[in-house]
Amino acid sequence: MAKRDYYDILGISRSAEASEIKSAYRKLAIKYHPDKNPDDKEAEDKFKEAAEAYEILSNSEKRQRYDQFGHSANSASGFGGSGGMNMDDIFSQFGDIFGGGGSPFDSFFGGGSRGGRRVQRGTNLRIKVKLTLEEVAKGVEKKVKVNKQIHCHTCDGTGAKDKSSSKTCGTCGGSGTVRRVTNTILGQMQTSSTCPTCNGEGVEITSKCNTCHGDGLVRGEETISINIPAGVSEGMQLSMSGKGNSAARGGIPGDLIILVEEIPHESLKRDGVNVIYDLYINFADAALGTTVEIPTIDGKAKIKIDAGTQGGKILRLKGKGVPEVNSYHKGDQLVYVNVWTPKAVSAEERTLLEKLKGSANFKPQPGKSEKSFFERIKEYFE
Structure with missing residues (x-):
């Protein structure tokens, strides 16, 4: 069954601010809280669904990935996501949502240790x-x-020297919170706060572990x-x-x-999903045509250079680029052809070039030449 959109779950727009996200989640958490809906599987599922949506959208990095890739950003390759959130994970959020007291129902119901005890992260x-x-x-x-x-490993993370060195907090009875009843003109008001003795953990340590010193x-x-x-x-x-x-x-x-x-690759450059390779050929190969071997991501590949190829021509190797994240689409490899002009020539080479220089075929013919480099680039991306 496909997951619902996180924004739809919280009933907010995709441009919602952090305060709107928090407020929307708070309302749903109260509405579907297990203490308010005992033995209601549907309410429990909605409670967990809202918590998962809040966990992603309240985190700027996770929200950015979700906006870009959807649910696949949270499930693919084990990154991010909260599909395995349990009740302890969810109740640990309440310190941020409800001001440090844990479950908003502690003051109305029995106040069990599940919601009140502080869960460290x-x-x-x-x-x-x-x-x-x-x-x-x-x-x-x-x-x-x-x-x-x-x-x-010595204390198994409890911080206590041994089992006898850890006991239920006598102040809060293990709940992690203390409640106070005050008389007001509206009658008695009950408030709860973090237990000052155990700092909300519900446990007192009388003798600390020698390895971790109680941490x-x-x-x-x-x-x-x-x-x-x-x-x-x-x-x-x-x-x-x-x-x-x-x-x-x-x-x-x-x-x-x-x-x-x-x-950085020694020969290839990445441009988004495309890969670029600068191919240099000599004047003779450009005029007569040739076959050359070039590097690709998958290894070597042979490509044909047609006779009369102009400098600046772009050849495309379809599907030889980089795939998009969580997509079947792949970019291409673009081969930029550069005709190499030697900086120095020998006497014999100069004599040959001087003979060719006067030939009609070696005179520039702008009207008959291929399209310019920039025109070819524009056509490719259009």
Whole structure:
């Protein structure tokens, strides 16, 4: 079943500002919240659908990729997206949406630890990946070693020295929030705030782990396999959800942001989806015609140069360029023909050229020549 458009899900226009996106999601989160719709599978699905839409559209980088490539930007090659969001992921967003209190229903319902307890999120990591033109054209799997924060293996990320060193917070009872009831002229008002004792985690540590000193995290190295789709370009940013720094206390890991860098090719130049090659031939080959071998992304290829070829002519090798990202369309290879004029000639060569110089065939004939270089360029792109 095809996914619905994220803008339609939130009921906003494609030009909506960040504040509009946040407001629209807040309304839907309240409307379809599980505490308000117990045992309602349809409401739960809409709740998750709205959370997924908000996760993409509230992030400028993910939103830009979605606007350009649609849902394929989030599913192709494992980049971005939130198709596997669970309730913990969703409730972790509420600190931003509802001002740090977790679920907006905590003060109306029982206030279970699921919505109130603060869920930490690891920070994002950024790396650069250098790609050759061949790798860009065909797509590639890259394995990179990333130095990052990982869970402490000694305490399994809890930060406690042992099991007896960690206990439920006595102040909030493990919920991560404390509630206060105040009397006003309108009656009693109940408010909730982050527990000051456990900082919203719901757990107190009496004795810290000797390895991570209570942080639950240590520096480590992870080898990550990155599947880069064909057609990416210089400066494009891709992301892998959950591959950034780990978060303490079983929190949500950050994302890995991959910045694409292209390694210049020794012979070919990229121009969007097209590839350009400058071919240099001598005057004799241009006049008599010849067959030459040129480099392409796929290897060597032979092309025919017709007799009387003029300098500036453009030959096209259809489908020998770079594919568009997540598309079947491929560009072409354009071969720019340049007639090489020697800067110095021998006495014998000069004698031959002097004889040819007077021939009628060697006199410029603008009216009979092929179209100009700029005219051919214009025709090609039209």
